[in-house]
Amino acid sequence: MHGNLDAIDERLVRALHEDGRASYETLARLVGLARSTTKARVQRLLGEGGLRLVxxxxxxxxxxxxxxxxxxxTDGPAGPVARQVAELDEVSFVTTTAGRFAVTAExxxxxxxxxxxxxxxxxAVPGVRALxxxxxxxxWKDPYFPPGPLESPGPLAHIELDAHDHALLAHLRADGRASFAELASVSGLSAGAAxxxxxxxxxxxxxxxxxxxRMTPLSRxxxxxxxxxVNGDTEPVARKIAALDEIDCLATGIGWCSGIGTIRAGSLDDVLVTLERVRGLPGVRTVExxxxLRAIKEENDRALPLAE
Incomplete structure (x- = not known):
């Protein structure tokens, strides 16, 4: 996202992260501005190309x-490796990084x-030394899909999707703030039913x-x-970490570590403060x-077709 974001912009981004369909009246009350001013700010954030509501x-x-x-x-430059990894169908997210790891992927x-x-x-990608x-x-927290356990069939155990639902989902993943009238039009439902x-x-x-x-070279x-x-149970630690405003993503599991997360903040000082808070939590043993630096692939589930 381009520069010149102030504290109010940051609060709006966080509020929209929690609920991308929040009304302008709700957002205005949150930041203490008039509805028209708040709407103009949100539209500016969207217009700059760094913010998407999906x-x-x-x-x-x-x-x-x-x-x-x-x-x-990697052996050698990270860029060529990252680009080839991003071409794999199984891969939904790729970044180049500074640190011991040259590339991260999901x-x-x-x-x-x-x-x-x-x-x-x-x-098997040329240049990959170890992973x-x-x-x-x-x-626990991720802007790319709803939080919660990943057991199968997930929310589909409680809801059966039909063609109208798939049409709504297809449109929402492109435009999360689409009006109900627009959603009705693409799904063939009335506005009330949509x-x-x-x-x-x-x-x-x-x-x-x-x-x-989006992570771009112009990102502020x-x-x-x-x-x-962690020592012992991961859940209490994960809950505390996910509650921090600057934590953008957090997942726990099994493998070389107990959890993986992302901190997003407006300054390096804020990143350091959050990292120190994570390090200082009871139960946290080590943090790397x-x-x-740059996102090579950010499309995630938007790049996949909806199931028929």
Whole structure:
């Protein structure tokens, strides 16, 4: 996102991260500005190209139940490796980083067997020297899809999707703040029925509308990844970390570490403060951190077709 974001802009981004369909009246009350001023600010944030409001769809909708994170050490430059890894179908997210790891990536597959095949394809990319993997058991916080455990069939155990639902989801993942009239038009439903369907999809956890801030060379913010190991139960530590405003993503699982997360803040001082808070939490044994430099692939589930 371009520069010149002030404290009010940051509060709006965080509020939209929590609820991308929040009304301008609600947002205005939150930041203490007039509705018209608040709307203008949100539209400016969207217009600058760094902020997108999208419907993040639970991976179970795509038949994806095995997710995980990979950190990659390379022989030579990271860029060519990152670009080749990003071309793999199993890979949903790739960044280049500063630190021990040159590249980080996320994989999403149907099951453990296909996940293993995806890892093998990553390992086979020329220039990959070594990789470390953590498979997710729970998503605590992530702008790309609703939080919660990843057990199959997820929210689909409580809701059956039809063609109208798929049409709504397809449009929401492109435009999370689409009006109910627009959603009615693309789904073939009345505005009232579209509203009821969207609320059902949101409440069930099939979709979450939130704010995505793209990592670009022009980004004002700083994004740092971290891996942590904990003593004992991971859940109490994860809850405390996820509650921190500057934590953008957090997943826990099994593998080379107990959890993987991302800190996004407007200054390096704020990143350091958050990192120190994580390090100081009871139960945290070790924390390793790296700086995300550039996102090579950020499309995640938007790049996949909806299941028929």
């Amino acid at each position: 419907g993040a769809i639970h991976p179970a909708v795509f038949g994806l139940h095995q997710l995980g994170h990979v950190t990659i050490e 994989l999403r597959t149907a099951d453990l067997e296909s996940f293993a095949r995806g890892l093998a394809r990553v390992q 470390q993997t953590m498979t997710y058991l729970r998503i 509203r009821a369907r969207v609320l059902r999809l949101l409440e069930s956890g099939v979709v979450h509308v939130g704010a995505l801030v 913010g700083h994004t740092m990844g971290f891996a942590l190991d 951190a790296w700086t995300h």
